Amino acid sequence: MTFAFYLGAGNIIFPPLAGFLAGENMTLAMFGFLVTAVGLPLITILAVAKAGNGWAGMTKLLPAGIATALAVAIYIIIGPAFAAPRTGLVAYEMGLKPFLGEMGAQGLMVYTIIFFGVAILVSLNQGRLMDAIGKFLTPLLMLLLIVLAVGVFVAPQGTMPSAVADYQQDAFVKGILEGYNTMDTLASLMLGALIVDILRKKGIHDYQSQFKYLAIAGIISAIGLSVVYISLFQLGNTAGGVAMDASNGGAIVSAYVLSLFGHPGQFILAGIITLACFTTAVGLISACADFFHNLTGMSYRKLVVILGAACALVANVGLAQLISLSIPVLVAIYPVAVALVLVTFLKSYFGRPRLTFRLVLTVAFVFGCLDGLGAAGMKMDAFAFLPLFDKGLAWLLPTLVACGLGVMARGNASQVSDATA
Structure with missing residues (x-):
């Protein structure tokens, strides 16, 4: 099924x-x-x-x-x-x-x-x-x-x-x-x-x-x-x-x-x-x-x-045209979906899960939109310095970094807890 x-x-x-x-x-x-x-x-x-x-x-x-x-x-x-x-x-x-x-x-x-x-x-x-x-x-x-x-x-x-x-x-x-x-x-x-x-x-x-x-x-x-x-x-x-x-x-x-x-x-x-x-x-x-x-x-x-x-x-609009129209939208929205899956698996490792969820999905959405605009054919030379931007994956590293910050927040919270004890 x-x-x-x-x-x-x-x-x-x-x-x-x-x-x-x-x-x-x-x-x-x-x-x-x-x-x-x-x-x-x-x-x-x-x-x-x-x-x-x-x-x-x-x-x-x-x-x-x-x-x-x-x-x-x-x-x-x-x-x-x-x-x-x-x-x-x-x-x-x-x-x-x-x-x-x-x-x-x-x-x-x-x-x-x-x-x-x-x-x-x-x-x-x-x-x-x-x-x-x-x-x-x-x-x-x-x-x-x-x-x-x-x-x-x-x-x-x-x-x-x-x-x-x-x-x-x-x-x-x-x-x-x-x-x-x-x-x-x-x-x-x-x-x-x-x-x-x-x-x-x-x-x-x-x-x-x-x-x-x-x-x-x-x-x-x-x-x-x-x-x-x-x-x-x-x-x-x-x-x-x-x-x-x-x-x-x-x-x-x-x-x-x-x-x-x-x-x-x-x-x-x-x-x-x-x-x-x-x-x-x-x-x-x-x-x-x-x-x-x-x-x-x-x-x-x-x-x-x-x-x-x-x-x-x-x-x-026709099949070829519909597919070409869908590509920029999918390039923009897919990073958010992937980020949601990622934080769902990592939730137990985050020091502040609620804040981390919102940060990671916001980062994925913002950078995903940049990739989507690039896929739509817009001139995006100002963002060419971003890692993997030319590949249509500018969202990937910033999203992973945001997840890493969430994990680090847990480590910092543990250190503060130990020091207090």
Whole structure:
């Protein structure tokens, strides 16, 4: 189940594109991608389990307004701003476009209205339909991915492209930043509490057992995701001459499947990806509507309609444009998520946990915003002196220093206590 939470159609479009663009530096890019697309979500799930009581447990040392604002930002990002609209676009790119070709802005608009219109109807009337689809969808998607992985390694269809842009010099760091696009670390912050609730329903109530079983499930899902990502990286890295349109990973996978399995394979891929996108869209719209219903008191049904309409509207910017718009936002917000996970694990080592939590997250947010502005293409030469700024990781060292100060505060407090005694 944990693996199914993470495996969405969006996770399938980024590795092949990175593998294609990384060329001869694929291995470095892939390891960087695995750090943020597999390692961070796993660690985040464990942090949620360690904190207890889900999001409230992780943020109890923060001002209530800040914790709420951060939760709102994450739900907007994984909801109507980026992740949910992306489901409709991936379904369009991989489920319809390979057969009907480019249909222009009007065709995309009609498709997204129908796609999210149906998603709204299902979200309004949640029942056993989603459970029934889920029971068959994930195994089918996994089966197809396994067959595709075997085909990629046994019968590669193309040649290795040459590394381009940032993949030529900083493939590992570029892979780390590309892993942000899965948004799975942000999702882990919200899904971790849900998984803990499910464990409780299974009769697992004590903290140690919850942590143990969540760790086992997290490790299994991490292994599964790693296998999927590695095979998709290899697919992209052997797609030279096969994928004529390398503007996004969906087009690369579609062209590769057509070359490897012919039209029958492409039809199967299109059907499963469309269903995967649809169930993900329903899940995200429902989760966001439920969150904002509890936050504002507004009717759940009204929120479903508003959020679904917003997703359809945002989706019409196009997949490549939506991804490019999301990158600066993710570069800015991810450091805060990572910092929250870090201080959750280190809390017992801090002399003044409340102050340290606020300091570390503030530092991560400020420097993350600088990285985000740089990723947006703004001229940031005045900050070029910052360590790792040119890599898009200016937040990393200041955040670690802030954590170190928190640990030192405990040491100083102990020395004062000893002297007093």
